[in-house]
Amino acid sequence: MSIKTILNSSIIKKVWMALTGLFLCTFLVGHLAGNMQLILKTGEEGRRAFNEYAYFMGHNPFIKALSYITYFSIIFHAFQGFYLTYQNKKARPQGYAYSKPGANSSLPSRYMAILGTLILVFIVTHMANFWWKAKIKEDIPLHTFTVTVPNPMGGVSQKQELYYTHNMQLIPKSDEIVVKNHTDLYMANLNVKVAEGYKDLHTVVMDFFNPKKNDLALAFMLLYVFSMGALGFHLWHGFASGFQSLGINHKRYTPMIHGLGKLFAVIVPGLFALITVLIYLK
Numbered sequence: 001m002s003i004k005t006i007l008n009s010s011i012i013k014k015v016w017m018a019l020t021g022l023f024l025c026t027f028l029v030g031h032l033a034g035n036m037q038l039i040l041k042t043g044e045e046g047r048r049a050f051n052e053y054a055y056f057m058g059h060n061p062f063i064k065a066l067s068y069i070t071y072f073s074i075i076f077h078a079f080q081g082f083y084l085t086y087q088n089k090k091a092r093p094q095g096y097a098y099s100k101p102g103a104n105s106s107l108p109s110r111y112m113a114i115l116g117t118l119i120l121v122f123i124v125t126h127m128a129n130f131w132w133k134a135k136i137k138e139d140i141p142l143h144t145f146t147v148t149v150p151n152p153m154g155g156v157s158q159k160q161e162l163y164y165t166h167n168m169q170l171i172p173k174s175d176e177i178v179v180k181n182h183t184d185l186y187m188a189n190l191n192v193k194v195a196e197g198y199k200d201l202h203t204v205v206m207d208f209f210n211p212k213k214n215d216l217a218l219a220f221m222l223l224y225v226f227s228m229g230a231l232g233f234h235l236w237h238g239f240a241s242g243f244q245s246l247g248i249n250h251k252r253y254t255p256m257i258h259g260l261g262k263l264f265a266v267i268v269p270g271l272f273a274l275i276t277v278l279i280y281l282k
């Protein structure tokens, strides 16, 4: 058997589907852990925790490499999935003479392609809204906070807006400070970099699901909840199926993997959905 035949075999394709799918499950855990900052911590503390997390995700070299594997995995998993579905359909275009799918396959397993398509549509919408603003768009506001400065002469104290910076330098927001390269704070007249600020992604996410700030907040919240339903069903079958495609079949461990997969399918999408609902209701 030639290498080309082996690489083109549907078994190898399923192994790649499994590897990319299981990698994306680890991405989901990391992404969920970061996003939990949105509801676990409140006020300025939550804002700082989330913006620091988003900065770390975008700047740490190891995480950046993982990001590229994530993009590749999403594209590969989706297109390979479409191709395998097409090949299966082509192999039996009329369907079986006697077809009773419910007898030997669970409901989600028969709908993997359609669920995967819904998830892909969600990811494209999601990346257009958040990833674009986090990584590409330049004019996203930086994280600032307000302090009350006492008047040394004993008069009325004043409010001052400061940039939240990496080394906690006190940089007042004023015409003397300009932003370059998305987050670098420069003294305008001397053209000297004085500190690095954070993109305020926390406010971007909070405002996105806030009905007072975004007319489409309800529609987006429902889209996220619906898509997390699709993700849950996809994982309900996909998680354990990935291990099976990798040839991991054991009398004792396989039932445990099935149980873990179902827990994962409920908890992870459930928490993502909960985050959006809580932000919307807040």
Ligand code: HEM
Residues within 6 Å of the ligand: 031, 034, 035, 054, 057, 058, 066, 067, 068, 070, 119, 123, 126, 127, 130, 131, 134, 201, 205, 224, 231, 272, 273, 275, 276
């Ligand atoms: C509560 C729900 C969610 C919120 C608030 C959220 C928020 C964000 C934000 C702010 C970013 C850009 C900053 C960053 O990279 O961390 C991002 C990136 C991303 N999100 Fe989400 N997300 C949610 C759910 C999801 C889900 C369920 C998926 C996948 C099914 C997903 C897939 C992605 C991907 C692939 C990226 C790009 C990551 C990278 O560049 O490495 N997100 N998300």
